[in-house]
Amino acid sequence: MNKVRQALAEAHRREWAFVLAATVRVAGNLDVAEECVQDAFVAALATWTERGVPGNPGAWLTTTARNRALDVRRREQSLRRKLPLLVGTDPAPDPADGEEAGMIPDDRLRLVFTCCHPALAREAQVALTLRLVCGLTTSEIARAFLVSEPTMAARITRAKHKIAAARIPYRVPPAHELPDRLDAVLTVVHLLYTTGHTAPQGQALVRADLVERALDLARMLHTVMPDEREVRGLLALLLLTDARRATRTDAGGRLLLLEEQDRSRWDQQAIVQGRELVRTALRPSRPGRFALQAAIAAVHAEAPSYAETDWREVLALYNVLLAVWPSPVVALNRAVAIAVVEGPAPGLAALDAIADDPRLAAYPYLAATRADLLRRLGRTQDAAHAYQAALSLTANTAERDFLAQRLAEVTDPSGS
């Protein structure tokens, strides 16, 4: 019994996207497909307990879910009811066609691109991806984003309704649209990772469930699109960043800066894998933004210590990244690299150049970085103001404790 439940949990995590994606094509409707897949998991518990776990649980679940979807379609037809069908699904699947287990098409990419269609708002893309591609329940997604369950349920229902009513197609975009559309998919996965990496609110710095899901998604995308360099870049970025996860806080949950982290505890296996991916993501020319961010993470991962980091290389990579992706957050990180290479005063000057960007107005790291540079320049009063500004912008407990401690240091020199 325990073994069956374990096999089911494993199949849910590893096969959900494949099973659902293959079922959508037959059901022609996301809601019906989801119900059929859920039914298949329920049926699996009983059948597998009785007859043992099949050799290929994913194929068993897919066949069961697709058969259920066919039943629903036949029933709807006999009731002469017309379900709003997705564009790009099989209009009239032939049951006699009975694809062999190995012949079931891998539709996971169709599912991913539909969930991340640009006609859907970013928060809807994120919610749909977690729900349909990762198989999370609405309450799990609501908890991850700190909204109420009815709010999240309404968001998901609205998005699914738009897919059907506006006829968002269930397909992988054509080659000329792929770079833009893929960027949206990668942005969603990266957003999931960063939301988990530094939880915007709450006690813990890292929300492991979201981080793990983002890594699963990046690995899956790499499996189905092995030649896409930006997919490789994203997976490398997540692996190299996540290699440091265990060392980002101390035993008491206090935030540790890069310079304070115990590098011997970084996940070497993830670093080796990430570095190999970066190498191939950067070549032959014109690397994308995820590959460049991964390359920066790789420089840090390779350095034996903070002081021995090749900061000139980091700065050079930020210069290229800023040209490819002129984001104020990139400009902020570049200013940090300038401060290390050239000193706090040039760093502060680079920071001042972007200080008025409205996109950074609510970004706590601008004020926190400014505070740090002012502190190092001995401008304690200005530093104190900046620490206060940073404190007012973050609700993460670990980050707040860190900032409050620094604020105490600059306002009470005897304690420093």
Add this chain to the structure above:
Amino acid sequence: MAKYLLLIYGDETGFAEPTPEQWDWMMKAHGEFAQGVAAQGGQILGGEALQPTATATSVRSDAAGGDQTVTDGPFVETKEALGGFYLIEAADLDQALAFAKQCPAPGGGVELRPIMDTSGATPPGA
């Protein structure tokens, strides 16, 4: 195929009294748009240019549907006014979006609304 209403919004002050050059440009741009849609497998089922919002009159009903008041002006006052529309047929939203991008809307933009299928006995999607 699916039907969409393509609503063209823009700052109408620029086109309140078009010069002959502007007029020619607009006629040519819309002619090319119509040809392009047909060439790409879509269809234009209808479409019109609208007189400026200064000529609009609105009839508003109260919640109970009783009292009706007539006022001068558009239903919603916005900087970017509705200036024209097309009713188009496209394979899916991706094709409709491609048409929307080709639709002349200088200094403004286009809103795409899927048309509701009212032919069934039950509400669509129910």
